[in-house]
Amino acid sequence: MTSLPTALITGASRGIGLAIARELEATHNLLLGGRDEQRLKELAATFRSAEPFTADMSDDEDVERAAKQIAGLDVLVHSAGVATRGPIDQMSRQQWRDEFEVNLFAVAQLTTLLLPQLRATNGQVVLINSGFGLMTLPDNSIYCATKWALRAFGDVLREEERPNGIRVSSIHPGKVDTDMQHDIVEYNGGEYQPELYLKPESIAKAVRLAVDATEEATVDMISVRPTRK
Numbered sequence: 001m002t003s004l005p006t007a008l009i010t011g012a013s014r015g016i017g018l019a020i021a022r023e024l025e026a027t028h029n030l031l032l033g034g035r036d037e038q039r040l041k042e043l044a045a046t047f048r049s050a051e052p053f054t055a056d057m058s059d060d061e062d063v064e065r066a067a068k069q070i071a072g073l074d075v076l077v078h079s080a081g082v083a084t085r086g087p088i089d090q091m092s093r094q095q096w097r098d099e100f101e102v103n104l105f106a107v108a109q110l111t112t113l114l115l116p117q118l119r120a121t122n123g124q125v126v127l128i129n130s131g132f133g134l135m136t137l138p139d140n141s142i143y144c145a146t147k148w149a150l151r152a153f154g155d156v157l158r159e160e161e162r163p164n165g166i167r168v169s170s171i172h173p174g175k176v177d178t179d180m181q182h183d184i185v186e187y188n189g190g191e192y193q194p195e196l197y198l199k200p201e202s203i204a205k206a207v208r209l210a211v212d213a214t215e216e217a218t219v220d221m222i223s224v225r226p227t228r229k
């Protein structure tokens with residue numbers, strides 16, 4: 001690793017997180033989050049300076065083990081996330097638990113574990129939230145609840161950490177052309193039309209704007225929506 005600042009991106013194995021990693025590659029040493037160590041190693045080798053951050057975000061012991069290996073950190077991007085679809089009367093308590101584990105509890109735990117490192121660098125936390133953290137839609141109860149809760153978490157964290165010099169940004173994408181949307185179209189039926197979706201790179205540019213803000217400026221929130229959908 002060189003003397004550039006370090007960014008940890010969860011969910012960097014694919015989709016939005018991978019696009020963020022590609023965007024930050026020129027200016028940061030990267031820790032790439034995901035579950036498959038071998039795949040992450042191969043992916044890291046395609047970057048200028050990157051190492052795997054292998055952890056199952058639904059497993060608190062695994063998150064703690066992985067976080068302990070991080071000595072210094074400037075930017076923490078939370079992009080790992082899952083989405084369950086279906087009406088409320090078909091959702092089990094376990095489904096609620098499972099999605100909250102990844103979309104919220106892991107974010108809170110990993111952030112808490114890394115606050116000392118982030119305070120030491122006047123670092124930044126970037127939360128990849130969703131349009132569903134700003135509005136709701138039927139069949140998306142669990143996902144919306146996790147993202148509204150993530151928004152509350154980010155808003156409180158921002159105020160608590162202001163005196164410590166940490167800046168917190170919440171990015172709210174509309175529908176993005178990733179595996180997650182492919183799965184949704186499969187669930188709903190119908191034809192996948194990529195041109196109707198945001199490119200992951202467009203969300204990465206919003207993250208870049210937040211990360212590049214000078215130290216006296218916090219980008220609180222950015223909403224990015226597809227033009228045609």
Ligand SMILES: NC(=O)c1ccc[n+]([C@@H]2O[C@H](COP(=O)([O-])OP(=O)(O)OC[C@H]3O[C@@H](n4cnc5c(N)ncnc54)[C@H](OP(=O)(O)O)[C@@H]3O)[C@@H](O)[C@H]2O)c1
Pocket residue numbers: 010011012013014015016017033034035036055056057058078079080081082083102128129130131172173174175176177178179180181
């Ligand atoms: N796509 C959209 O339309 C959209 C819109 C708004 C917001 N978002 C949000 O953007 C973020 C990224 O979504 P995406 O579209 O890029 O999703 P994606 O293509 O489905 O990728 C999900 C990422 O999360 C990781 N992940 C999932 N469960 C995990 C777990 N238990 N432990 C560790 N990593 C886990 C995956 O790692 P593995 O490769 O190891 O599975 C993968 O890197 C999510 O927070 C999502 O809610 C997406």
